[in-house]
Amino acid sequence: ETGVTQTPRHLVMGMTNKKSLKCEQHLGHNAMYWYKQSAKKPLELMFVYSLEERVENNSVPSRFSPECPNSSHLFLHLHTLQPEDSALYLCASSRVAGGQGQFFGPGTRLTVL
């Protein structure tokens, strides 16, 4: 595997379910990100981990819970979501300095029923 991978690619869940999104980067980066992409809205930065410590949490509801066990893996744990949480969730990675740009995974298309 190369680049940034995300699983699953598609997820349909009910409002009472608990699920997790997984992201893995194979680029030797040390910062990882979760973004939410909704139709007709700018890309929203949700969480940033730098050297495995969370450095950004943009007022994201507590029903989204990130986890970064090491510099290569990032999870987003989901529980009791709302229909408005349906979106494309993108994971990205970069070097801490940031000047090289971020590298994105293909995303997980989440639908909450």
Add this chain to the structure above:
Amino acid sequence: AQSVTQLGSHVSVSEGALVLLRCNYSSSVPPYLFWYVQYPNQGLQLLLKYTTGATLVKGINGFEAEFKKSETSFHLTKPSAHMSDAAEYFCAVSGSGGYHKVTFGTGTKLQVIP
């Protein structure tokens, strides 16, 4: 604080014509600037970046962008559009609040007409 404004949510060009996608930014510190492309059902792919040095930056697929500090602009151009260029393009800036914090524009969908 930093922000990005992309003028035009949809741009249509004929195949072979010049592509010009506009981006203006604001930043309280010298910015890093990026253009990304997103094809349907895919993530964002880095097209090119400006950090320091030469203000004309060349990227992949024949795209280039010029950093103009006096105009706070970073417009994306390609001399001749190809059908495969049809996608959504995002301008982004980082710097204020830390270089890990990237602010994206709302995107411009490029349509290429045969």
